Structure formats: C-alpha cells, structure tokens
Amino acid sequence: MIDLYSRLIRHSGNQNLFRVIEMSVAAIVNERPFHIQAEGPRGTGKTTIMRAARALLPPITRIKDCLYNCHPAVPHCPAHRNLSQEAIAALGVEQVPRPFLEISQAAKLGTVVGSIDLAKLTSPADQLAALLPGTIPQAHRGIIFIDEINRLADTAPELADVLLDVMGTRPGRVQIEEPGLPVAELPVAVSIWAASNPDEDPGPLRRIRKQLSDRFDVAVTMGRPDNFRTVAAILAGQTYETQETEVLSTANLPLSGRLEDIEVSQEVRELLGKIYLEFGLESLRSITAMETAACLTAMLDGRTVAGITDLAQIAPLVLAHRVSPDDLVAIQSYLYKMLYGQDSMVARKKTPPSLKERLFPANFWAAVITRAAALINKRGGLPGKTGKGAAGEQETARIVDPLNTTIVAPPKPAVPLARLPDEQLVTRSRKPHG
The missing domain is CATH 3.40.50.300 (P-loop containing nucleotide triphosphate hydrolases)
Structure with missing residues (x-):
C-alpha cells in the first residue's frame, strides 16, 4: 500500500x-x-x-479487543471508561x-452510529442485550x-x-x-x-x-x-x-511531529480576528481552521512557528468553500499587504495574479516564440522566404509577440443577428441551368 x-x-x-x-x-x-x-x-x-x-x-495502541479503539491512558467507551489503570493493565493492550x-x-443510520448487537442478543449460551458500535465509533x-x-x-x-x-x-x-x-x-x-x-x-x-x-x-x-x-x-x-x-x-x-509544539504568535491571532470581523466571515470555524492549517503547514515544513506566510498559503483552501471569489481575493490581498507592505515592489509582485497572468505566465509567449522560430528555421525558414537577405546571410523567421501587438478592430462593429436584414441571414448561390 x-x-x-x-x-x-x-x-x-x-x-x-x-x-x-x-x-x-x-x-x-x-x-x-x-x-x-x-x-x-x-x-x-x-x-x-x-x-x-x-x-x-x-498504527494505534488500544485496550485489547476494544471495538471503540480506547486509548489505554484515556478510555472512553462504556466498557472501559470507568476502569482503573491497574484494571486496564490486566486486560492488556495491543497495536492495530x-x-x-x-x-x-446505501449506509443506514444503525450501521453508521450503532445498534443492538444481534449476535449477543441471540446467543443460545449467554443472551445479552448490548450495543454494537457503528462505523463512526x-x-x-x-x-x-x-x-x-x-x-x-x-x-x-x-x-x-x-x-x-x-x-x-x-x-x-x-x-x-x-x-x-x-x-x-x-x-x-x-x-x-x-x-x-x-x-x-x-x-x-x-x-x-x-x-x-x-x-x-x-x-x-x-x-x-x-x-x-x-x-x-x-x-x-x-x-x-x-x-x-x-x-x-x-x-x-514529518508526520510524527507534535502539533502542540508549533507556536502561533499573538500578532497572527489578532490578524485572524481582524479578518473575521472586517470581511464578515459567517463562522468562527473558518479562522480556527486557518490557524490549524497554518500550524500543520509549518510542522510539515519542519518549522516550529506558524506565521502570516502560512496563512497566505492556506487561505484559498480554507476559505474557497466559505466565501465568495471576490472576498477570497480581497482576503488574500490583505494578507499579502500585511506581509510586504502596501506600497512595496514585493507586494505588487506577490498580489494574486490576474486571469491573463494565470493563463499565460510571463515567460510563456517568449518560450513559444523561441521554440516556433527554431522549428521554422530548422525546416528551411518561412514559406516563400528561401533567399538571402541584403547582407548575404540566410534570413531567419521572426515571430511577433501577441501580447505586445496592437490589434486593430474592424471598421464596423458587429451587428446582432436580430438586427440583420433577412437577405443577410442566409445566402446561397444559384446553380446555372444546364
């Protein structure tokens, strides 16, 4: 596995x-x-x-044969929660x-939560009315x-x-x-x-x-x-x-780290409080989840302190199903400003990218143009451009950057179909009679 x-x-x-x-x-x-x-x-x-x-x-260590997976130090099920540590030691523990x-x-409520243990209830030797824990317990x-x-x-x-x-x-x-x-x-x-x-x-x-x-x-x-x-x-x-x-x-x-050892500063907690109030978050669970997720991020990265950088990293995962897209962008921008300052060059670089930047990264078209030009030149240049230039050298293909090219709109704006004359909706050519 x-x-x-x-x-x-x-x-x-x-x-x-x-x-x-x-x-x-x-x-x-x-x-x-x-x-x-x-x-x-x-x-x-x-x-x-x-x-x-x-x-x-x-694996986990539990009280032996406990269907509820009772931790030996803190038993919680009806059969073990009132036992002393001496009694638990006598029962023994196991790793599972x-x-x-x-x-x-297709699950039913009884199978998920729990129901009467029919095996014990119908046992011919020792009939006993007892509960059988469901999937969740x-x-x-x-x-x-x-x-x-x-x-x-x-x-x-x-x-x-x-x-x-x-x-x-x-x-x-x-x-x-x-x-x-x-x-x-x-x-x-x-x-x-x-x-x-x-x-x-x-x-x-x-x-x-x-x-x-x-x-x-x-x-x-x-x-x-x-x-x-x-x-x-x-x-x-x-x-x-x-x-x-x-x-x-x-x-x-690093799954064996101790979550309780991850430090969260008062500054981070106050920032979470400001986000909750200033952006009108409905549930306190949202900022609780942000704090926990930031701590887990720090722990998995091998750090002992969770900071604003962690909050900015996990904010989309915690908030995307809780707030509108506009509010999510605003919260992310707010976090980046807290990190880098509103007027700093770094802040402008770190703000959430625009749609064009997400679809076409800064080096996207440069890579496409370089690759296309190389392929065209390798195959002998552009069609109809097989001669030499004025300096007697073989001409190479030049491809314009579409993001830096001015596009001239057509002289007439598009007309909605509903406003077109009938004769322009469908055209056909007449075949000559032969």
Missing part, C-alpha cells in the same frame, strides 16, 4: 490534495481531527488518492492498524472516507445530521439510542475525508447543506493533468519525474 501511494503521479491539478491529506494525517496522529473535502470532475483521481493514503497512517473506514451511499482515532458526499447529504439527511455532530466539535460525539437500552453518548476523534462531483446532480455540497460544508476545515478543487507526459505516466502506472510531476517519499514525511 505504501508503494501505491508513493507511485501516484502528482501534477498541478492534484498537488493540493496530496498536501491537505498529509496535513490531515499529521493532525490525526496528534489526536486532532482535521476534515478535508476534494471537489472536482469525475475521473480526476480524488477517490484513488484518498484511499491510497491509508498507507500513511501509523489505524482505522480507515468508509460510509457508502469504530473509526475513533482514524479516518472515515465518504465518496460523493454531496449525494449522501441530499438523499440521507439523517446521516448528514450525524456528521454535523461528529464534525462540530473536537472531539465530536455520537449518540446511540435503542429501545430497552440506556442511551450511549460517545466522544469520537475522527477525521472525515470526502469527495464530490459538484458539476453533477445534485450540485456542490455548499448549496445542498451549507452547515455541513462549513464543517470541513479545507476544500480542494481538483484539476486535470496539464502535461501529456503526466498523462502517459498515469497510463503506464509509473512515476515520471519532471518539473510538473513529483514523487513522494513516505518515509520522509
């Missing part, structure tokens, strides 16, 4: 998902749930990457794989993955309500209720990972269930590969190392 995750191809369209997965794993290792969502067109690898990431999860469970579209200290969560939120609102409780606080909580048995309320520390196709029915999660969307600390928008070699490498099932692709070494991931 480790080999599978290591061999997955990274490119500009999915690199943010790899990053937030590693952030979430680092958080849950520190007993801190960190919920992530990946949105994007079908077939871009969201589910494949998330499922393969279970290879990053280190960290849970990575899934909730399917059994995933304590691990991960739950939900594919197409936008559909689940639309078709199973009762499950969405459960997720609201699980993701609303840290740790979250579930409540198991069965007739004839006392109500069992359990704390659960579990990270929710989800994937969705917002361009298909029923649409983006934030439009279906805004409260649930807000529970996700970060949301990543997946994109397609932008390099044909990347696509070829994906088809071949191999790694391909270029500037566009990067191979991860799972052994070098």
